[in-house]
Amino acid sequence: MSAQRVRVTAGAGRPGAPTRGIALPGTPVDDAEAAYARALRRSQLRLAVGTVLGFVTVAAVLLAVLALVPELDEIALLGVPLSWLLHAFGFYPVIAGFAILYVRGANRNERRWRALRDEEA
Amino acid sequence: MNALLDLVAVAAVVGATVLIGAYGLRISRTTSDFFVASRTVRPVWNASAISGEYLSAGTFLGLSGLVLLSGAEGFWFPIGYAAGYLLVLLFVAAPLRRSGAYTIPDFIEARLESRASRRVTSAACLLIGWLYIVPQLHGAGITLQVVADVPPWVGAVLVAVLVAAATAAGGMRAITYVQAFQYWLKLTALLVPAVLIVFAVSGGAREIDPLVVFPAEAGPSGLDAYAAGSLLLALLLGTMGLPHVLVRFYTSPTGGSARRTTVLVIVMVSAFYAVSSVIGLLARVVAPDLAQPGVADTVALVLPARVFPGLAGELLTALVVAGAFAAFLATSAGLTVSLAGVVSQDVFSGSVRSFRLSAVLVALVPLAIALLTQPAGLVASVGVVFVFAASALSPVLLLSIWWSRLTARGAVAGMVTGAVACGLAFVVHAAVGGVGVAAPLLAQPAAWTIPLATVVTVVVSLTDRAGAPVRAADYLARLHTPGRG
Numbered sequence: 041m042s043a044q045r046v047r048v049t050a051g052a053g054r055p056g057a058p059t060r061g062i063a064l065p066g067t068p069v070d071d072a073e074a075a076y077a078r079a080l081r082r083s084q085l086r087l088a089v090g091t092v093l094g095f096v097t098v099a100a101v102l103l104a105v106l107a108l109v110p111e112l113d114e115i116a117l118l119g120v121p122l123s124w125l126l127h128a129f130g131f132y133p134v135i136a137g138f139a140i141l142y143v144r145g146a147n148r149n150e151r152r153w154r155a156l157r158d159e160e161a
Numbered sequence: 162m163n164a165l166l167d168l169v170a171v172a173a174v175v176g177a178t179v180l181i182g183a184y185g186l187r188i189s190r191t192t193s194d195f196f197v198a199s200r201t202v203r204p205v206w207n208a209s210a211i212s213g214e215y216l217s218a219g220t221f222l223g224l225s226g227l228v229l230l231s232g233a234e235g236f237w238f239p240i241g242y243a244a245g246y247l248l249v250l251l252f253v254a255a256p257l258r259r260s261g262a263y264t265i266p267d268f269i270e271a272r273l274e275s276r277a278s279r280r281v282t283s284a285a286c287l288l289i290g291w292l293y294i295v296p297q298l299h300g301a302g303i304t305l306q307v308v309a310d311v312p313p314w315v316g317a318v319l320v321a322v323l324v325a326a327a328t329a330a331g332g333m334r335a336i337t338y339v340q341a342f343q344y345w346l347k348l349t350a351l352l353v354p355a356v357l358i359v360f361a362v363s364g365g366a367r368e369i370d371p372l373v374v375f376p377a378e379a380g381p382s383g384l385d386a387y388a389a390g391s392l393l394l395a396l397l398l399g400t401m402g403l404p405h406v407l408v409r410f411y412t413s414p415t416g417g418s419a420r421r422t423t424v425l426v427i428v429m430v431s432a433f434y435a436v437s438s439v440i441g442l443l444a445r446v447v448a449p450d451l452a453q454p455g456v457a458d459t460v461a462l463v464l465p466a467r468v469f470p471g472l473a474g475e476l477l478t479a480l481v482v483a484g485a486f487a488a489f490l491a492t493s494a495g496l497t498v499s500l501a502g503v504v505s506q507d508v509f510s511g512s513v514r515s516f517r518l519s520a521v522l523v524a525l526v527p528l529a530i531a532l533l534t535q536p537a538g539l540v541a542s543v544g545v546v547f548v549f550a551a552s553a554l555s556p557v558l559l560l561s562i563w564w565s566r567l568t569a570r571g572a573v574a575g576m577v578t579g580a581v582a583c584g585l586a587f588v589v590h591a592a593v594g595g596v597g598v599a600a601p602l603l604a605q606p607a608a609w610t611i612p613l614a615t616v617v618t619v620v621v622s623l624t625d626r627a628g629a630p631v632r633a634a635d636y637l638a639r640l641h642t643p644g645r646g
Contacts, residue, residue, distance in 0.1 A: 153643075
């Protein structure tokens, strides 16, 4: 993470108050815990943004196929063109798939955080 | 159509709602019961309730009407609604559950340590909620008009009165059970007719010419990239800005269970949208003559009787009518509960008595609006609410969960900018219809209002001399770390 200047105000400082990575003497355990919490937040954000990008990519590919492959208009299933069927029903499995992937990843991040914290304690 | 059967179906839904609500009344005792069902609702029940509340008149009647009217373009709405829940899951569900707040304004106030930002958030929530209840009341009016030939105000008044009474009586505990029941009712009410009509149409003598019924220019390949993209952005981000969606996560016991609940919700609403899309496709086959603005929204009600003459069709119609009423009741009830929570805490003392009073007040305003305005397309009216929520609330909500340097001034500036930009775009578009290049930007403003609100929030926060709240880092740590144990 980048180094940041932090305003330190009197009165706000109970022991273990957030210091944004600048170590204050006397509270090593709390500092470590704050750093772990920050690391967890960052990894969850990375996971969430990655999942969004993955979803958008897959959805865009599906959309491009629908728009650029005219043959899909000609194949009909029960009288309905395949392109219409894909548009109507094709996106939901993608959404659900990414949701499940994300939850597994988020739980893994939290397990890792727990392991780190317990090691420290 | 058999008006008596349909009215019996409406009465049955209303009766079941009152009974389940009364059961909830018996077990709601404390303030916490009223607001968030004491946080003990199981994921499956909670997911059913969230889905029940989320599936509104817009998707129950409006989706099939839109597919009939304008073709595959209509599918974007349910896809966007479902994907909106994906974003709720990724960015909002678990952290907000851990915040421990009752409503979005509560959360914003605790996070930013500012009463002013709370007031602005409350105002935005109220506006979004009211805008969203109006199409539900219109839907109820249209439905009763079609099935029983009564003036549209009857349906609107009926739903508003019921919702105010049920909310005031039982609070969220009662509403949770009512809505869980209504999800399954809504799914059944479309699934049974959809399956039967598919069999009848595919086995019958009806000859479908795909080129006539599903022309390529109304299909997925004929879409307008800017309009579709802007709409999708609004639907994706708008979901998390709806007041009744967020308050539901407070009823999950932990952050982890809030996540599991959200995945279930995605699966449940997707199942419903798939069935509703089937009805839309069938409508193009069976009832192309109804493809006119204003009439198209009633196609789901009319379809069963078209395919099955006689008693079978009448029974199926009654089932669809029951499901439609469940849709109006569930969404307006969910909104009324969350808005009543906001009003009772902001204007009154936050007690159970003030919650009851607020529920009645909150339901009266959209009723007045609904009675004074003409119903437009149901899906389009709901779409406007999503654009507004995505512009006014979502950027600030996301930044408050993930960005520690957000300040109260930045949040207020962002919310006001988003709301005003989006409101102006719609007003100007309605007044002059847009001019040349600007027309699509005014009709679908989300693609520029959301980035604008985000940039304003960030810039004002960074230049705010007061700096970020002192406890911001502590607060974020609490949002993103699971509880001890």
